[in-house]
Amino acid sequence: MKTALLTVGTEILFGQIVNTNAAFLSQELNNLGYDVMYHYSVGDNPKRLEDLIHFAFHDCDMVITTGGLGPTQDDLTKEVIAKAMGDEIVQNEQCLKDLLGKYEEMGRHMSENNLKQANMPSKAIPLPNDQGTAPGFWLEKDGKIIIAMPGPPREMTNMFKKQVKPRLEKMQDSVIYYKILRAFDLGESKMETVLLPLINGQTDPTIATYAKEGECSLRIASKRATLEEAKEAVSHMEAKVLDIIGNFVYSCNDEELIDVVGKMLIEKNISVSCAESCTGGLFAGALTDIPGISSIFDRGIVTYSNRAKIEELGVKAETLDKFGAVSEETACEMSAGLQKKTGSDLCISVTGIAGPGGGTEEKPVGLVYIGIAYEGKVTAVKSQYRDVSRRWNRDYAVLNMLWQIYKRIK
């Protein structure tokens, strides 16, 4: 079914916010087998909004709007949709009840203009909003569907998942099932090349690869008469894919590497400390973003200066002199010294040249050593990144550290 996405709100047209709603909905709709033909954004202007709805429907059968459902004068999406669809606005009893309940629960006085949020096109099915006060709705007429959701991403994504997605799934005469595999240390073109025999001439399941900030994703999707058939087809293809690139895949459920590694460390109760030079605290920062990580994360030391490497980690001055701060030897001494100090099960270190300056012919920007002390062994891995930017080098080093831990423990 051909679909248009319509974002309502001047803050988009002023460039104050980036339109992440459209990207989220596009991904979800494509995964469900709906074709997204257009994205539109328009301000809080009834004439232009109505023109766009008509324009969208000359080509599409479904329009999904976000924004403009709130209680202020500017919020006019409902009124315009009702007019465009030849419906009228009425007070919806269920919405009114929900709304009064929400305000009572929050212990807040509801001002008169908030009542507007209980209004709906008369033929609309209200979509409850768990995360805010403004409900959305689903309206069908003459084979055309319009779905209206609130603008704040948290409210919209929650409403989509709970209210809209199940309805969209039911509307399909076939079922789409898909899995997203995530891989590290394998470029997109390399992945495509090795999987070419599987990709070529494959109509169902389909295989699509995506690159994403140094990582790579693979989507295996099948469209069948039943969910069971689709799942089986995907699972069959997944096994074939894992036969070829299994060593690079860290998740078959579209998880982030940080979440996979964090969960693994907590589950296996492996205590961790880290010593960072070029990443300057980003690794510890990423790890401590996981709630509950305090059960296994002891400490992180950002040894930016040579003096700090010596004092904090017991790196030898000779090592720094002879091999330099960015070397396999320093990386090993950093992680070994940290383990001696903390007694953590796994101690990881990183030292590298983040750039933009500081590179030499022998040690160019993007050179990174990662050391790991674990189960009585200390090892270091050398990588040369392609130096996109200081930021990229540092972020990629963090991912690489997580990947090294993953490989070592797995």
Add this chain to the structure above:
Amino acid sequence: MKTALLTVGTEILFGQIVNTNAAFLSQELNNLGYDVMYHYSVGDNPKRLEDLIHFAFHDCDMVITTGGLGPTQDDLTKEVIAKAMGDEIVQNEQCLKDLLGKYEEMGRHMSENNLKQANMPSKAIPLPNDQGTAPGFWLEKDGKIIIAMPGPPREMTNMFKKQVKPRLEKMQDSVIYYKILRAFDLGESKMETVLLPLINGQTDPTIATYAKEGECSLRIASKRATLEEAKEAVSHMEAKVLDIIGNFVYSCNDEELIDVVGKMLIEKNISVSCAESCTGGLFAGALTDIPGISSIFDRGIVTYSNRAKIEELGVKAETLDKFGAVSEETACEMSAGLQKKTGSDLCISVTGIAGPGGGTEEKPVGLVYIGIAYEGKVTAVKSQYRDVSRRWNRDYAVLNMLWQIYKRIK
């Protein structure tokens, strides 16, 4: 002048990338005094693209496209624009010369299909591309303007700044000059309230406030006959604004707080170390994102466990017992202990409850203490954030640490 932005490319409709081009151009155009009425995104489909161009021009006088200018079969923006504007595609001699020069410079063989990039609508003014091979163009007909730029953000933003912006500035019969002030520790509604006497009834310069992840920005803009007049009007208003909220303003040139503080520390040659608990390395990570910071940043210690606070920073076990890890006393001992250990001029510490769990009635999630040891004095500041999320609490604590350093040194 009413303007529509039109993004061409299926990767947007698949949700693989977020449309940052539209946000960038919207900001720039608004700052130049152009009204952005619509954003559209469409795939590489000639019929839909042409329909959208006609639809846009029924309401707007200018359409800016990004994407679809490359050498592949999919790239058809030029052809569709030529058709929609009643022009024809010809080979442009200057573009051909530039293109051949680029490939020679890169030492790469140019395949036949790359020649397509030298094609232009016959009446178009080519816009050179410093960052890639595909040129853009500017085409006017019957008072309507269409500007086509490549899709990759780096190429587009560069072309906009060098080629498009100067032309757009010239087209205005008046000049817009603006400054963006940035403030911390002052909510948007508070800022609006105290500035109301200046904002109300003010037609030029205009004052607009924006909220942005815990920070607040203020844009002062003036539209006058000459740049000199506009600058004077803005500068006059800026002085009035600073009289009222000067204590909260850290930049009058739209700089990030991290850049302002980093520059200040480097310029004043104040050596810094940090001890982090709830932010878990994010402060050190933010500071070390600044190239050249190694001249003043010695080390960071992420003391996540109580044991680490005692061992690394000399925090007393009694202090942790009596007042807790999240307390003024612990924050002070953390920064004092760090200074004793490192001898850095300024030692900053942070301890707080990031959530989602771990909060109590006495010490709720979002409670944060920041300690500073500087010039012989150790002090701590207590804040209670409104607890949007773990991520938000941690990021805001980093900003607050930067703000405390800024205030202390300024």
